Amino acid sequence: MMQKKRKKTKKQLETWALLLPILVIFIFFFLLPLFFLFITSFKTFDASSGIANEWTIQNYVKFLSDPFYLGIVWRTVKIALLTTIITIVISYPVAFHISKANGRIKNYLTLLVLSPLLISMVIRCYGWSILLSNNGVVNNTLMSLGWIDKPLTLLYTELSVVIGMVHVLFPYMVLSIMGSLERIDPSVIRASQNLGAGPVRTFFSIVLPLTLPGIFAGSVMVFSLSVSSFVTPAILGGPQVKVMSYLAYEQAAVLLNWPYGAAIGFLLIFIATITIIMYSKILVRSEKGVAIQ
Amino acid sequence: MSYLCLENLVKTFNKTEVVKKLNLEIKQGELVSFLGPSGCGKTTTLNMIAGFTEVDEGKIVVDGKPVHLLPPNKREMGMVFQNYALFPHMTVFDNVAYGLKLSKIGKSETQRRVLEALEMVRLSGYEKRYPKELSGGQQQRVSLARALVIKPKLLLLDEPLSNLDAKLRQEMREEIVEIQKNVGITTIFVTHDQEEALAISDRIAVMYEGRIEQADSPVSIYNHPKTDFVSRFIGEVNQIQGKVTEILGTHQSKLNFYGNEQIVAVNAMKNAEMDFFIRPENIQISLVETNDRNIGFKAKVERKMFLGAKTRYILKAQNKHLIADISNVVLNSNLIHEGSSVYAAWKPEHLLPSRNVR
Numbered sequence: 300m301m302q303k304k305r306k307k308t309k310k311q312l313e314t315w316a317l318l319l320p321i322l323v324i325f326i327f328f329f330l331l332p333l334f335f336l337f338i339t340s341f342k343t344f345d346a347s348s349g350i351a352n353e354w355t356i357q358n359y360v361k362f363l364s365d366p367f368y369l370g371i372v373w374r375t376v377k378i379a380l381l382t383t384i385i386t387i388v389i390s391y392p393v394a395f396h397i398s399k400a401n402g403r404i405k406n407y408l409t410l411l412v413l414s415p416l417l418i419s420m421v422i423r424c425y426g427w428s429i430l431l432s433n434n435g436v437v438n439n440t441l442m443s444l445g446w447i448d449k450p451l452t453l454l455y456t457e458l459s460v461v462i463g464m465v466h467v468l469f470p471y472m473v474l475s476i477m478g479s480l481e482r483i484d485p486s487v488i489r490a491s492q493n494l495g496a497g498p499v500r501t502f503f504s505i506v507l508p509l510t511l512p513g514i515f516a517g518s519v520m521v522f523s524l525s526v527s528s529f530v531t532p533a534i535l536g537g538p539q540v541k542v543m544s545y546l547a548y549e550q551a552a553v554l555l556n557w558p559y560g561a562a563i564g565f566l567l568i569f570i571a572t573i574t575i576i577m578y579s580k581i582l583v584r585s586e587k588g589v590a591i592q
Numbered sequence: 593m594s595y596l597c598l599e600n601l602v603k604t605f606n607k608t609e610v611v612k613k614l615n616l617e618i619k620q621g622e623l624v625s626f627l628g629p630s631g632c633g634k635t636t637t638l639n640m641i642a643g644f645t646e647v648d649e650g651k652i653v654v655d656g657k658p659v660h661l662l663p664p665n666k667r668e669m670g671m672v673f674q675n676y677a678l679f680p681h682m683t684v685f686d687n688v689a690y691g692l693k694l695s696k697i698g699k700s701e702t703q704r705r706v707l708e709a710l711e712m713v714r715l716s717g718y719e720k721r722y723p724k725e726l727s728g729g730q731q732q733r734v735s736l737a738r739a740l741v742i743k744p745k746l747l748l749l750d751e752p753l754s755n756l757d758a759k760l761r762q763e764m765r766e767e768i769v770e771i772q773k774n775v776g777i778t779t780i781f782v783t784h785d786q787e788e789a790l791a792i793s794d795r796i797a798v799m800y801e802g803r804i805e806q807a808d809s810p811v812s813i814y815n816h817p818k819t820d821f822v823s824r825f826i827g828e829v830n831q832i833q834g835k836v837t838e839i840l841g842t843h844q845s846k847l848n849f850y851g852n853e854q855i856v857a858v859n860a861m862k863n864a865e866m867d868f869f870i871r872p873e874n875i876q877i878s879l880v881e882t883n884d885r886n887i888g889f890k891a892k893v894e895r896k897m898f899l900g901a902k903t904r905y906i907l908k909a910q911n912k913h914l915i916a917d918i919s920n921v922v923l924n925s926n927l928i929h930e931g932s933s934v935y936a937a938w939k940p941e942h943l944l945p946s947r948n949v950r
Binding site for chain 2: 484486487489490491492493494495496497500504505508509
């Protein structure tokens with residue numbers, strides 16, 4: 300009995316020892332700064348020192364009572380949701396085909412899908428801004444075809460931000476959906492056909508529901524990455540399409556109002572967390588079997 | 593008139609013929625096992641019948657209609673898979689109802705038939721469970737109910753018991769036969785377990801290298817194997833050699849085994865060496881020399897193994913090994929020790945002549 304207990308403690312010790320490096324990084328470089336950020340968000344702003352030594356909830360009140368700021372919250376969430384939905388729609392067929400390919404072809408296709416991640420975020424965004432600007436490839440092509448008279452405003456719109464985000468984030472979705480497609484037992488598909496279901500029916504009744512966990516995992520990743528992304532909206536949206544991360548940056552780094560920037564940052568984390576929790580609740584309710592699986 | 597007819601079926605994968613001109617006719621209501629070692633083409637043949645594997649050559653006719661060009665969803669066959677293949681995101685009820693919902697019968701009729709099917713496999717009350725909440729045996733029963741509820745033309749079972757433990761396997765196979773007989777559905781049962789095949793089949797098609805070696809009743813397969821492969825594959829056999837010493841007539845020859853002569857019902861040529869198979873349970877041993885028709889020869893007990901109901905003796909006679917299984921009721925195994933000399937004997941009718949002509 301004693302020996303068993305000792306063995307158990309030793310095992311626990313090993314576990315913690317293995318976790319130690321990541322824990323140190325996580326605590327000192329993530330949780331602790333986050334804690335200071337939280338403290339800072341309840342301080343008043345002082346023009347000379349940035350943070351004054353007085354407690355207040357004014358930062359939050361100011362943000363949540365101003366329609367301008369609330370509009371930015373809505374835009375941030377809207378862009379993230381749109382990005383998520385579009386990535387799901389374009390990633391599913393890609394994942395479907397790659398998961399059916401075999402051997403070497405599969406490896407090449409996977410690499411191809413991952414290629415957007417190999418290019419620096421900033422370079423990729425400037426690439427898009429060249430394509431989408433008033434004098435860019437897209438507008439020039441459309442005008443020379445005679446389809447439009449004057450250039451469409453593509454750059455510095457929500458559209459351009461969404462395009463840029465979809466481009467960089469869809470690999471996450473493809474990989475995630477691919478994983479769940481490959482976990483489907485082929486004989487389950489056969490069973491469906493055997494019972495009289497054609498390919499379309501089999502897809503919607505069997506394949507799609509069984510890949511919902513993959514879609515969900517991909518969505519959580521894409522949503523949280525896009526709701527908090529900074530570089531893409533900064534370059535492709537600019538000051539015209541302000542999102543929360545840009546706002547927080549502006550307050551903290553340009554206007555040096557650290558407490559207010561901290562409050563915005565915290566609200567952003569809050570919104571992302573709430574959305575993810577809601578998302579998972581809906582999923583669990585609609586697909587009990589998958590959750591059990 | 594046969595119900596299912598496989599005519600000259602051929603399947604080639606990567607230039608290897610997996611199924612070679614296979615022919616088989618199955619009567620309505622029959623339970624036929626495909627039995628063979630792995631790689632013999634039994635699962636490929638089943639998949640061709642179900643439509644999951646394309647037929648390269650030949651025809652599959654069910655109830656007078658050729659079906660080999662139809663997609664699997666148009667063939668109206670119920671299949672039970674080795675790993676059950678239940679839909680993990682659906683309840684037991686929805687799993688069983690899946691095929692019925694596609695056939696567009698009414699909701700109440702669907703409900704009635706699903707509950708009926710679940711009752712048949714003794715799973716009433718499990719409708720709301722998910723497959724993950726069921727044991728392996730229960731999952732297999734749901735799978736059976738799901739296949740039968742659509743009233744298929746054929747029931748196809750692909751090694752349905754191989755994932756279950758020994759005891760449950762035996763229970764399930766009896767249950768499957770009972771249900772199959774009650775429903776009266778023509779069934780193909782793929783297995784590599786010969787005991788299973790012998791126990792449940794009306795007929796067994798023993799397959800080897802893409803061909804059916806013999807399709808016969810279990811008794812015929814066991815007692816009158818038509819090929820050497822069937823002799824060796826079904827049950828256990830000793831291979832022995834005899835020399836023809838005298839021809840007594842058509843189908844009557846005298847042969848010499850281990851120095852003793854015996855009259856065997858075979859056609860032979862004088863002085864020819866002939867191979868025979870004999871099953872371990874057909875060899876008798878005794879401590880004294882035996883009589884009349886049974887040849888008796890001296891053998892040494894090399895090893896003995898107690899196996900419960902029987903004891904297995906490894907005998908050595910003229911430098912060749914023989915296995916004999918003797919019921920412990922017939923002969924008390926304590927009387928025979930390793931190393932002792934015994935007399936071994938067999939009846940000539942138990943000799944299975946080898947087709948392998950030397």
